[in-house]
Amino acid sequence: TERVLTGITTTGTPHLGNYVGAIRPSVEASRAPDVESFFFLADYHALIKCDDPARVERSRLEIAATWLAAGLDPQRVYFFRQSDLPETPELTWLLTCVTAKGLMNRAHAYKAATDVNLAAGKDVDADVTMGLYCYPILMAADILLFNAHRVPVGRDQVQHIEMARDIAQRFNHLYGRGRDLFVLPQAQIDEELATLPGLDGRKMSKSYDNTIPLFEGGPKALKEAVARIVTDSRLPGEPKDPDGTPLVTIYDAFATPEQRAEFRADLRAGLGWGDAKQRLVDLIESHIGPMRDRYAELMAHPERIEEILQDGARRARRIATPFLAELREAVGLRPMK
Ligand code: TYM
DSSP states (O other), rough: OOOEEEEEETTTTTTTHHHIIIIIHHHHHHTTTTEEEEEEEEEHHHHOOOOOHHHHHHHHHHHHHHHHHHHHOTTTTTEEGGGGGGGHHHHHHHHTTOOOOHHHHHHHHHHHHHHHHHHTTTTTTTTTOOHHHHHHHHHHHHHTTTTTTTTEEEEGGHHHHHHHHHHHHHHHHOOTTOOOSSOEEEEEOOTTTTSOOOTTSSOOOOOOOOOOBBBTTTHHHHHHHHHTTTOOOOHHHHHHHGGGSHHHHHHHHHHHHHHHHHHHHHHHHHHHHHHHHHHHHHHHHHHHHHHHHHHHHHTTHHHHHHHHHHHHHHHHHHHHHHHHHHHHHHTTOOOOO
């Protein structure tokens, strides 16, 4: 059986980018026969970006409820909180010891921080924590602990998965003694949807404050966000360029091929931006409206979610604990003889 794994960092409210890039493909993948799926709330990763405990906690609940509302079946998949697995930080250390510092120097998140510092004339590493620097090693541990073959993610995570492969390869080489301890994971990317644009056309991201919320705030918040999508100033009746706005790309993420063609044709024929936005709201709502009701129901019962996560962690550890024992043995950490 093939193993599929992915995680979401618990620092914000789930947005359409998370849904299209990770939640929807992961739930779909988990329904295939002969697949074992591992989905988790990356709360250790959250500490890298966020020092507000209440926010991490709230976000964890929202992301868990979102995944369940989107159709994840906790009986069928391993659904857990990253921090409930002590094996993860332990494996992180084993991997840290074989990871070249130069590899981490090239990680996007770290480089972005140093670029900002350099541009501002500050020390290159100002405000960079070791958590940020080693972020890809923790992520490699998440993936390698379960020997995942496939990792459904958006484009921004691909580099991290390549790094996990590099780290796995190095570990196999050093400690495998002729066999592969780790599977080399592969990113699962939907080329068309790998980077969903936000309101301003840049990647939809909590850090750019350009997101469209998935469930929170109800249809009203969805409508308000869509109203803020940047378009040109062409009036109703004037032909529009369908490729000139994130509106169409977001529409595509939810539309059938026929709907896509029709939307483009109508824009070229002069459909007004206001009407186009209403169509986008209706389309998204037809997909997520029913899920939002389930979401509200789940958010009202955090104790049920907690139970599901605890159970998921127990089951996941039945795989992780013996595997980690094997890895400890492989590197020479074992009882005195
Ligand atoms: P995070 O929390 O930033 O994002 C969660 C998932 O959503 C995808 N995504 C997008 N996809 C398309 N368009 C967008 N605009 C968009 N914005 C976000 C991300 O690519 C991601 O798939 N480091 C990870 C969490 C993580 C993880 C892992 C993932 C920790 N361990 C192991 C996979 C495997 C992160 O911060 O994702």
